[in-house]
Amino acid sequence: MGRDLLGELVTRYLALVLIAVQAGVTVAGQPDWIYDIFGLSWDGILAGRLWQPFTHALVHGPWWTYWWHLALNLICLMMVGGRVERIGGARILLKTLGAGVLGGAVLQMLSSSVPFPLIGASGGLFAAMFWLLTIHADDRMWPVRLKGRNLAIGIFIAEAGILAAAWMLPGSGLEKIGSGCHLGGAAAGWYLGRKSLGPRLTKEDLMRERERREGAS
Template identity: 35%
Template sequence: MPPPEIPQDNPRIPWLPRLRVRLPGADIATALVVVLIATHWIVERAGGPAFVPNLFIHLGLTWEGVRSWGVWQIITYALLHGGWFHLIVNVLMLWLVGGRVIHILGYRGWLKVVVSGVVLGGLLHLLTSAVLVSNGFQEFRLVGISGACYALLITLTTLSPDSRMWPIPITGKNLGLGLIFSELFLWLMRPELGIPWFSAMGLRLVDMGGGSLFYISHACHFGGAIAGWWLARKLLAPTPSLADLRQMRAEREKGIGMDEA
């Protein structure tokens, strides 16, 4: 089954003639965006995350919280964001990239990608937090829907690997692989994990002034990316023909001493 090409849809943004964007309408993607913006607006109206700590304690994702049976955190952490910039970047990816994914996979496929990205991203963050705690370090609370955004983006690049991903003049395949491996390496390079060679590289990066890179949950990004890649590869798997099914059936029945009728 050949990978589907990303359809070149209208409307176009006039001042970016090379960019064709399919914008979601009154649909599930827009509804999620509205919920995220409304949630963060309420938080900011209360004074910001520092003024509603209990909300972030109960809904943000931590290893300690899940160990205390706060299993809902594996989903609810995606509803909160640390600031407007964090929220706007994620919302743009959800809305613009998500619109393309909806066009290709439909609403059910889009929802499956989003939920899988949130859950797998959260699980890998929990794995990282468990290692940090066992090594005597403090864990970081995870908030934001970045895992789902990475899942949507990698789904798109995998389904249409030969399409050019504006504004970066590279193919979808190269962009997807670059993001996956960069997030993997940045995750493994976290100094507190103590992984040989990788942690040494992370410490060198910190010495060069790049310590802020490790305030980002690259484990979550990598988990979301892998979820998107796996779902897209599953969709691209060839569907067996009727002849293939008959041959497989004949081989199974031959193995148990039966003849095909």
């Protein structure tokens, strides 16, 4: 647990980047133009700000009112990102976070019509989480003691339910959760996790391997 909170080298650097960006935004007084330019929105994309699907992950809510947004994401980054880096290395971590940020941005844009920009690194963090849950599909995960596969299914269903409720109850505030972003990141993490595990073995594959071993003996 303590080692997870300390994270790994690249994980720590990423955390420092997020803190530095938030400190800069705080010093600047949280001007709306920062969120308009670097957050993700249809208005921004249509205005030619094609960097937004990536830069939205670097910006979080105002420090004095939504400090928990960055704090929660930093804890998740250090614990989940640190494990991904320890197991798969820095390259896998960066690839997973990047795919999650982009996948989350795409699905959020397709599934939501909220007028305010999307901000935060949640898409990348969901990707890292689902990469781990896919790699450890049959292991029981701390602290809930559910198998990775079952925990991933439960989280995915919950996020899909929140997204559906946001569609059916416009103005309820559920659209602020960014479930489309979470689901897009989760899908990216699951896909990369499956690729890391390699192709699944079929019954025929196992029978051929058995025949090969028996023939060699």
